Amino acid sequence: MSRIQALRGTRDILPDEVSYWQQIETVARDIFSKAAYREIRTPIFEQTDLFERSIGEATDVVGKEMYTFKDRGDRSLTLRPENTAGVVRAFIEHHLQAQGTPQRLWYLGPMFRYERPQKGRQRQFHQLGVEVLGSADPRADAEVIAIASDLLQTLGLTDLRFAVNSIGNLDDRNQYREALVTYLTPYKPELDADSQDRLTRNPLRILDSKEARTQEILCDAPNLLQYLSPESKTRFDRVQQLLSDLGIAHTIDPRLVRGLDYYTHTVFEIQSDALGAQATVCAGGRYDGLVQELGGEATAAVGWASGLERLTLLLQTLQPLLPSALDFYLISKGDRAEAQSLQLAQQLRHLGFAVELDVSGSAFGKQFKRADRSGAIACLVVGETEADNQTAQLKWLKSGEQEAIAQTDLSDQAERLRQQIAAHRA
Template sequence: MGEIQALRGTRDILPEEVGYWQKVEATARDILLKAAYREIRTPIFEQTELFERGIGEATDVVGKEMYTFRDRGDRSITLRPEGTAGVVRSLIEHSLYTQGGVQRLWYTGPMFRYERPQAGRQRQFHQLGVEVLGSADPRADVEVIVIATHILQSLGLKNLHLDINSVGNLEDRNAYRQALVDYLTPYKDELDPDSQERLSRNPLRILDSKDKRTQEIAQNAPSILDHLGTYSRQHFDKVQQLLTNLGISYQLNPRLVRGLDYYTHTAFEIQSDDLGAQATVCGGGRYDGLVAQLGGPETPAVGWAIGLERLILLLQKLQEPALPSMDFYIVSRGDAAEAQALVLAQQLRQAGFSVDLDLSGSAFKKQFARADRSGAIACLILGDEEAANHTVKLKWMASKEQSAISQAELLANIEELRSQLSRGWERGARGDRR
């Protein structure tokens, strides 16, 4: 019988990598909390109709990429391919719009699309997203862009650039759609097969094609910016002015349409020059008609999602020094020492310290080697002598300095110990190793 492995397009996030994920989650949570965003958690699977109506049946996501199945009640169920539709469904189902004011929400979790796996793109992937529901003000568009930029920069990312566009409202897009079809029809036989199909169903998506020849043809296509109505133009002008006021550089990209049908007005992407072909780290925009389209009241909204797999790839390329995983690594050998080490580990954990207790029972040399690899700030050592005297040896991993102290004294001076650990971490971060 063969070895059972993870399915193609899925991957294990191993302990060595999890620290990057935790750093992203902690950074985002702190920034979003300070900006008055509240976390929402929606189901991983929903009725298929939600995504067909919300995302659009003519999109690649609905037409080709969704994981859809019938459950035992013969209902059509889909693993969520994105987060916005579920948030909007929850807003409507629980009447969150009746609470008054603007709803600022954020979420994170796994999404599912049947795509060709590659670096930074999996069939089970993870997103961090925000949604601002209840405001048509251009300031909401800019606020979400600013927050995304703040999160990425706080994580140490550089070489980022912002592309923005306006896809207008329904009337603007209908006018532009005809102009685009008129331009592309003479080139129909030169377009890639997917774009030939989109010409009648969803011609704006042709602008997002990755086919080289199609891109060359689309380069001279009419611009949607020339087909915006008065309101759409004023809204987009205000967005650009506010970004300028905040010192956020951007470039206009009239080919930027995003992949989902619910977008209106502002569309944007934040890209990294360090990611190669899959350059987009964050994408989003305004979707003023989606809430009403799914059965709720007319509710303007704007949001974005960050692809966490791509973001983690960037962080790993930066090789940011990881925070130490542990305050203490405890080494012990001998029955009495091992028993005391277990008690000491639990007392230190209850005092708020992170502690790794070596349970191997192997020779001190092997335990010390694991202590070196652990990333701990200090090592506590108990042998027969320490057990008999109820002492412990305290070894600072950065400087290799070592001293003996009674276990009672160690536990009686928690604040001093905390201060010593902080100084020990700073020495280690500077590389002050002898």
């Protein structure tokens, strides 16, 4: 019988790798809570119309990449390709603005896009993101970028590039779109196939093309920043000054437009060369018209998302497999000893220790080998003699030092054991 394997574009996150994911999540939760961001959890599938209206029907995400299906009620549903639309839908549906604005929210979870799988990009992928709904203040733009910077720096990531741009308001963008189409139309036969298609559907996305000839043509294309209104330019200048005041070095990339229709004004990306072609580790921007587009009141908003697969790849290049947090590995042999070892393991766990209980029933020698591989600081051994005496042999695995301890005295000895474990771990 043939084996069933994971689908292309999906992957199992095995226990050794999960430790990196948990590190990212722990750091993120700490940083977000200190900045008064609250977690929100939305469904992984929504009505298809939500994404068509928010992301834009002319985008590659809606046109080519969404996992869309009919349910038994003949409703068109889509696995979420991103989560800003879902957060905005929840913001409107549950009247979160009535609780006061701005609403600072963050999320974490799986997203789905039908793309060609490659390093750092899967069809089921995971994103960590923040959204600030209800503030048009440029300080909100700078704050979300600063929080992204804090997250990446706390994780130990260096050599990052911050690229920012402004795509202005809707009028600014429409004027630029017209100028860009006028410039590119004579070159249409020389553009790559995707760019030829985008010329009529979503011309700003041509700026993202990686094709060499298309990039050559774009060298003399109109500059988006030249089409900003005075108000949009003043706003963008203010965002840049705020970032500089925070010590966040950045460059202006006039070709940075992002791929979704809902963006306005500030857009940004944080990139790393360590990921090769998939250089972006965090990206986002402002989307002041989206809440109203989805049926809510006019509400300014800004946010970003970061792919956990890419963050994990970066962490793995910076640090080896994270050390085990295991305190004790518990070995036993014999019926009474094995019963006592289970009680002992639970008692130690209740005292706050991390304990792995060997339940193999194999010989002491094999159990000791597993203890050495476990990464535990110490090993507790209960044999027939220890079972009779209600004791356990405590062996420090690095030094080999050994002593007998009474099972009934664990509560009294807990602090001493904690200090010794810390010393051995150091």
